[in-house]
Amino acid sequence: MAAAGGGAAAGRAYSFKVVLLGEGCVGKTSLVLRYCENKFNDKHITTLQASFLTKKLNIGGKRVNLAIWDTAGQERFHALGPIYYRDSNGAILVYDITDEDSFQKVKNWVKELRKMLGNEICLCIVGNKIDLEKERHVSIQEAESYAESVGAKHYHTSAKQNKGIEELFLDLCKRMIETAQVDERAKGNGSSQPGAARRGVQIIDDEPQVQSGGGGCCSSG
Amino acid sequence: MENILEEVLQNREPEALQQCLRKALSSSLHPLGKLLRTMMLTFQATYAGIGANKHLQGLAQEEVKQHAQELWAAYRGLLQVALQRKGQALEEEEDTEIRDLQVHRLVLPLILPSFYSELFTLYLLLHEKEDSLYSQGIANLSLFPDTKLLEFLDVQKHLWPCKDLTLTSDQRHSLVRGKCFLSATECLQKMITTVDPREKLEELERTYREIEATVSRVLGQEHKLPMDDLLPLLIYVASRARIQHLGAEIHLIRDMMDPIYMGGLYDFLLTALESCYKHIQRGDMHQLPSSRDFREP
Numbered sequence: 001m002a003a004a005g006g007g008a009a010a011g012r013a014y015s016f017k018v019v020l021l022g023e024g025c026v027g028k029t030s031l032v033l034r035y036c037e038n039k040f041n042d043k044h045i046t047t048l049q050a051s052f053l054t055k056k057l058n059i060g061g062k063r064v065n066l067a068i069w070d071t072a073g074q075e076r077f078h079a080l081g082p083i084y085y086r087d088s089n090g091a092i093l094v095y096d097i098t099d100e101d102s103f104q105k106v107k108n109w110v111k112e113l114r115k116m117l118g119n120e121i122c123l124c125i126v127g128n129k130i131d132l133e134k135e136r137h138v139s140i141q142e143a144e145s146y147a148e149s150v151g152a153k154h155y156h157t158s159a160k161q162n163k164g165i166e167e168l169f170l171d172l173c174k175r176m177i178e179t180a181q182v183d184e185r186a187k188g189n190g191s192s193q194p195g196a197a198r199r200g201v202q203i204i205d206d207e208p209q210v211q212s213g214g215g216g217c218c219s220s221g
Numbered sequence: 222m223e224n225i226l227e228e229v230l231q232n233r234e235p236e237a238l239q240q241c242l243r244k245a246l247s248s249s250l251h252p253l254g255k256l257l258r259t260m261m262l263t264f265q266a267t268y269a270g271i272g273a274n275k276h277l278q279g280l281a282q283e284e285v286k287q288h289a290q291e292l293w294a295a296y297r298g299l300l301q302v303a304l305q306r307k308g309q310a311l312e313e314e315e316d317t318e319i320r321d322l323q324v325h326r327l328v329l330p331l332i333l334p335s336f337y338s339e340l341f342t343l344y345l346l347l348h349e350k351e352d353s354l355y356s357q358g359i360a361n362l363s364l365f366p367d368t369k370l371l372e373f374l375d376v377q378k379h380l381w382p383c384k385d386l387t388l389t390s391d392q393r394h395s396l397v398r399g400k401c402f403l404s405a406t407e408c409l410q411k412m413i414t415t416v417d418p419r420e421k422l423e424e425l426e427r428t429y430r431e432i433e434a435t436v437s438r439v440l441g442q443e444h445k446l447p448m449d450d451l452l453p454l455l456i457y458v459a460s461r462a463r464i465q466h467l468g469a470e471i472h473l474i475r476d477m478m479d480p481i482y483m484g485g486l487y488d489f490l491l492t493a494l495e496s497c498y499k500h501i502q503r504g505d506m507h508q509l510p511s512s513r514d515f516r517e518p
Contacts, residue, residue, distance in 0.1 A: 017484045029447035050445035052489040067484050069492075070448035074375070077452060079503075080496040087484070 013063040016176045019085045021109045022094035023102045024073040027128045030159035031094060032068050035169055057173060064173050068092075081109075082116055089176045090122040092168070093152075095143075097127045098135040103143065110150050122175045123152035124168060131158040225251060226303035229296070239327060242296065246331055256295055260288045261335040268339040275346035282343075282476050285336045289328040293320065296328075325479040330417045333477065337416045341473060348468035351502060355467060358501035362460040365510045367401040370460070373510070376453045382439045402458050405431035409462040413470065418478040421470075422487040429490055432458060452493065459497040467498050 022028040029050055036053045051070040056063070071077075071084050085091060093109050095102040106125055113121060125147045127138060140156075147154035153171065157164035225245075232241035248254040266272075268281050301311045345352070365373060371381050385400050399406075408428040412421045432454050437444045446454070464470065474491060482488050500506065 015484055024449055029449070033445075049486070051448040051451050051493075052486055054485075067489075069489055072448045072452040074449065076375075077496075077500070080499055083492055083496045083499060 013065055014177060014180055015065045015067070016089040016173070016180075017067050017069065017087060018090040018092060018172065018176075019069045019071060019088045020092050020094070021071055021081070021085075021106075022073055022092075022126075023096075023099075023105045026073070026094045026096040026099070026102050027159045028073070028092070028094040029070060031092075031126070031128060031157060031165060032070065034159045034162055035165050036068070055169075057170075059170070059173055059177065062177060064177070066169070066173065081112065085113065085117065085121075088117070088121055089179070090124065090172050092124045092126055092172070094126045094128050095138065096129050097138050097156075098129060098132050100137045103127075103138045107146070110152065114150065119151065120179065122172060122179060123150070124155060124172050125152045126155045126157055126168060128157050128159060130156045130163060131160050226299065226306065229299050230303045230307070233300075235327075239331075242327065243331055245296075246292070252299065253292060253295055256292060257288075257332055257335060260291075260332075264288075264336050265339055268343060273339070273342050273346065275343060275349075278343040278347045281336075281340055282473075285333065285340060285477075286324075286329065288336075289324045289332055290320075292332060293324050293328050322479075322481070325481070329477065329479075330419060333418075334416050341469060344469035344473045345466055348466070348472060351498075352466050352468045354502040355498055356465070358503070358506040359460050359463050361507050361509065362501070363398075363463065366398050368397070369510050370457060371401065374453045374457050376457060377450060380436050380439060380450060380454065382435055384439070399461065402432060402435055402454070402461065405429075405435060405458045406461045409458055410464065413464055418474045421474050422478065422482070422491065425490050425494060426486065428458060429455075448493075452496065455493055456497045456500055459494065460501060467494075471495050471498060 020028050020032060032053055033050060036055050053068045053070075055066045055068070057066060058064070069084055069088075071081065091109075091113055093106045095106045110123060110125070113123065125143065127140075127143055144154045153175070155164055155168045155171075157168060159165065228241060228245075232238050242253070245251040245253040246257050249258065264281075264284065267284075268277060297311070297315065304311055362370060362373075368381065368383075382401050385403070405428050408424055408431050411427075412424040415421055415424075429451075432451070433444065433446055436446060436450075436454070459467070471491060471494060478487065478491075
């Protein structure tokens with residue numbers, strides 16, 4: 001599906017899974033919807049869900065199939081997190097710059113992700129709603145230095161004004177490609193056992209016969 | 222044998238191939254059918270009776286996949302012989318990736334019914350504890366009338382399909398049970414009417430579409446549910462569907478599904494269902510509905 005619904009060109013494509021984490025009202029869903037329904041990319045929308053979105057990208061000649069998994073932000077579902085983020089290549093942790101609590105939540109997620117998935121996962125900490133700069137309650141400096149201290153990248157976005165979103169995803173994809181390449185090289189050297197390759201990074205040859213599926217990535221066929 | 226080889230030669234296109242394999246595997250006279258029968262009997266002898274031990278689940282599921290590969294290899298063997306008799310050769314060495322694809326997409330669904338009963342029993346045993354907690358959860362949640370349950374699960378009020386609660390004269394809204402999201406619930410229940418992982422996943426996708434369709438109808442416009450809204454609704458539907466041994470179901474689907482679905486929509490929906498299953502096991506799902514303003518209808 002997402003991985004195999006490639007175009008006519010033969011070759012390899014990276015498939016990445018990215019989880020979207022953040023409290024209820026930080027705007028994480030609008031952020032991704034904005035990205036996937038970007039007006040410049042209207043024709044490339046491949047799925048129509050709000051909770052599971054996919055996007056195909058071409059970055060420096062490398063084809064990437066991105067699958068973005070939304071998660072429920074309510075506190076009572078917190079314990080379900082690990083079910084969603086296993087095998088993820090990246091995580092986007094969103095907070096609302098006007099809401100100090102939502103930033104604290106992000107910190108908790110970071111701790112948990114690092115504990116469960118180690119350094120293999122690319123983390124993005126995203127301060128959303130920069131259109132509300134006047135009501136900012138999380139200082140830029142604090143957020144950025146925190147991100148640096150945990151090996152994450154920090155981004156400033158506004159889903160409302162469509163600011164910073166394209167950069168966020170592009171950057172994340174580049175980092176995930178790098179991580180995947182390091183993995184591949186490690187495998188290529190035979191230095192690690194083949195079973196050690198992470199399941200999340202699948203490099204899949206596009207099958208010619210898959211095209212009959214209508215090019216969509218939904219598995220309706 | 223002549224006929225069998227001729228048939229293999231004639232049916233090489235995907236659709237025809239599937240039909241041909243289906244027929245061959247269900248025939249007790251066809252070599253592939255005979256092979257499958259032997260595998261099935263061996264499998265039963267191994268994993269039924271004293272072999273039904275949860276620690277053997279991993280082995281058993283590997284074995285079923287192995288059998289699918291062996292049957293595919295046997296088919297390729299037949300094809301090779303058939304071609305040689307015509308003075309042709311099999312094109313080239315088979316790509317392992319294409320082979321795995323064929324095995325999962327084509328062969329596994331055809332042979333899974335032969336092993337399903339014993340295999341599922343092992344999954345039952347392996348997930349017995351969680352399944353029993355989950356059963357307690359759904360038994361308890363089934364006591365809630367619809368609106369009480371929607372409230373208990375914190376489904377946002379504007380998403381409640383209140384119009385679906387048709388009332389008889391002596392009923393109150395707050396007492397009706399099993400009317401909300403009925404279409405979605407029925408879809409989910411269909412998941413257990415097939416053994417094919419792909420068909421199960423299709424039912425799950427239909428369930429999800431039904432939830433969205435119901436919500437869109439309530440709101441009077443097309444509505445795409447973010448996870449914050451979808452998850453409570455899916456928990457509602459899962460609890461109403463009351464599928465027994467949901468844990469065993471989920472894990473069997475995940476192990477047996479075509480790996481090409483990994484990371485895609487099916488994987489996502491199965492994960493969402495798994496999270497509902499986990500959530501229903503929680504202690505606070507075992508609370509009784511408060512007796513205030515609620516009596517048995």
